[in-house]
Amino acid sequence: NINNQQSEALVSYVSQSGKLPNGQYLFRFSLYNNITPVGSAISRTITINAPISLDLLSPGGYFSDLSDSYTYSTIPLFTWYADLCYKCEYGIRVCEFNDYEHTSLQEAINDWSLVPMDQTQKYYHIEWNTSSFQYPTVGHLKLEVGKYYVWQIRRSYSTTIETYHDYSQIYIFEVRTPDKLQMNY
Numbered sequence: 177n178i179n180n181q182q183s184e185a186l187v188s189y190v191s192q193s194g195k196l197p198n199g200q201y202l203f204r205f206s207l208y209n210n211i212t213p214v215g216s217a218i219s220r221t222i223t224i225n226a227p228i229s230l231d232l233l234s235p236g237g238y239f240s241d242l243s244d245s246y247t248y249s250t251i252p253l254f255t256w257y258a259d260l261c262y263k264c265e266y267g268i269r270v271c272e273f274n275d276y277e278h279t280s281l282q283e284a285i286n287d288w289s290l291v292p293m294d295q296t297q298k299y300y301h302i303e304w305n306t307s308s309f310q311y312p313t314v315g316h317l318k319l320e321v322g323k324y325y326v327w328q329i330r331r332s333y334s335t336t337i338e339t340y341h342d343y344s345q346i347y348i349f350e351v352r353t354p355d356k357l358q359m360n361y
Contacts, residue, residue, distance in 0.1 A: 198225050230256065232327070239281060245349045267302060269299050
């Protein structure tokens with residue numbers, strides 16, 4: 177049961193967002209002939225848990241942080257944070273960024289991809305219960321020292337209308353040659 181103020185807030189949220197906020201809802205349906213009930217009422221409880229967070233962690237960062245966005249590995253481990261979502265599917269896309277060809281990170285991420293190698297796929301499928309992806313050592317082009325790369329995660333889940341896709345921000349990173357200190361480490 178909700179009070180009038182909560183009811184108004186819920187109606188406002190639904191009308192602005194087009195969806196119910198996360199929570200558990202009890203729906204009770206009854207048929208009436210004028211004012212007389214026809215048959216018994218049907219009740220259904222529905223739990224809504226739409227994911228909210230999807231944040232990249234490493235490697236890389238925003239374009240403005242490019243001097244601090246690098247890795248020494250040509251097979252980096254990509255990591256991100258996402259809230260738990262049992263019905264979500266994840267995908268990753270990794271592309272080269274070339275400042276002579278691309279005017280933005282978005283343009284680079286929509287260009288030819290290294291992952292997935294199959295250019296008919298937009299994103300490489302990742303298991304739902306993970307928050308990391310090891311760059312493949314077999315069957316993919318290796319990342320090259322001195323080049324810049326962009327990556328993005330896509331989260332997909334079904335809604336009552338259609339499949340919905342969330343996209344993370346796009347991170348950029350440079351593959352650098354390790355110096356003697358890094359190699360010793």
